[in-house]
Amino acid sequence: MCGVARSGERPTIGRVAETLAKLHRNAEAADAPYIEKVRDELQASGASLEQAAAQMIANERQDYRAAYKDHAAHFLSVTPGYGRFLYEMARATKATRIVEFGTSMGISTIYLAAALQDNGGGQLIGSEMEPTKVARARAHVQAAGLADLVEIREGDALETLRDLDSVIDLALIDGAWSLYLPVLKLIEPKLRPGAVILAENAFAEDYLDYVRAPANGYIAQTLPIDEGRGNEFAVRVG
Numbered sequence: 001m002c003g004v005a006r007s008g009e010r011p012t013i014g015r016v017a018e019t020l021a022k023l024h025r026n027a028e029a030a031d032a033p034y035i036e037k038v039r040d041e042l043q044a045s046g047a048s049l050e051q052a053a054a055q056m057i058a059n060e061r062q063d064y065r066a067a068y069k070d071h072a073a074h075f076l077s078v079t080p081g082y083g084r085f086l087y088e089m090a091r092a093t094k095a096t097r098i099v100e101f102g103t104s105m106g107i108s109t110i111y112l113a114a115a116l117q118d119n120g121g122g123q124l125i126g127s128e129m130e131p132t133k134v135a136r137a138r139a140h141v142q143a144a145g146l147a148d149l150v151e152i153r154e155g156d157a158l159e160t161l162r163d164l165d166s167v168i169d170l171a172l173i174d175g176a177w178s179l180y181l182p183v184l185k186l187i188e189p190k191l192r193p194g195a196v197i198l199a200e201n202a203f204a205e206d207y208l209d210y211v212r213a214p215a216n217g218y219i220a221q222t223l224p225i226d227e228g229r230g231n232e233f234a235v236r237v238g
C-alpha cells in the first residue's frame, strides 16, 4: 500500500501517514512564531524576497554553522505538498539510492524513504549537523517504520557526503542555502544520467547559474509547487 496520501488527500492511513501528520502539526507549532517574525521583519524592511534571501546567504557565508545552531528547535521542513512531490518523484524515477542534504527532524526523509519502500527497497543517506536533530530524526524515521531504509550521517554534509560509495538516483538539497553548489559538486560524480536533483529554497545565484547552464550537464527550471520557496528542479543529463 502506498505510504503517503495521494495528491489532494489528507494523509490518514498507515504508520507513515500518521507519523507525517503528527510531525507536520509539531512543525507548525514549533516554527510558527519564527516564521511570523521573519514575515514581519521582511515587511518592515521593505526588501523583496530575493533581497532578503541574498542577505541571508551573505550572512550564512560568514558562518553557516552558527546560523543553523539558532534553529536547533525548528523543523524548517518541507510542506505537505512538497513532501508529496518528493514521494511522487522518487516513485516516478523508481529511485533506490537517495541522498539528502539537510535532514532536520526527518520529515522530508520520511516522504522519500516511504517511496523507497513502495519502490521495493533501497537506501536513503541523510545528513544533518545538529546532533539533537539527528537523534529526533532517527526516532521519527523509526516511528514511521522506515529505519531499515535510512542512514542519517551526523556532521557537516561537506564531510559526511564525501566519498559516497554508490550511484545516486535522486538528491534533495535542503541544507544551508549558501552550500547548495558545493554540495552538488561534491555528489556530482555519483549522479547517474537522468538523476533528479530537487532543491528547496534554492536562492543562491551560484547554484541557479550552475544548474541552468546546459554546459554543466543539467537541465533545470523552477517549479511552482510552493510559490516563493525556490523549488528548483534539475535533471542530470551530462
Ligand SMILES: C[S@@+](CC[C@H](N)C(=O)[O-])C[C@H]1O[C@@H](n2cnc3c(N)ncnc32)[C@H](O)[C@@H]1O
Pocket (backbone or CB within 6 Å): 064, 068, 075, 076, 077, 078, 101, 102, 103, 104, 105, 106, 107, 108, 109, 127, 128, 129, 130, 133, 155, 156, 157, 158, 174, 175, 176, 179
Ligand atoms: C531546511 S532544514 C531541512 C528540512 C528537512 N529537509 C525537512 O524537510 O524536514 C535545513 C537543515 O540543514 C541542516 N544543515 C545546514 N547546513 C548543514 C551542513 N553543512 N551539513 C549538514 N546539515 C546542515 C540544518 O541544521 C537544518 O536542520
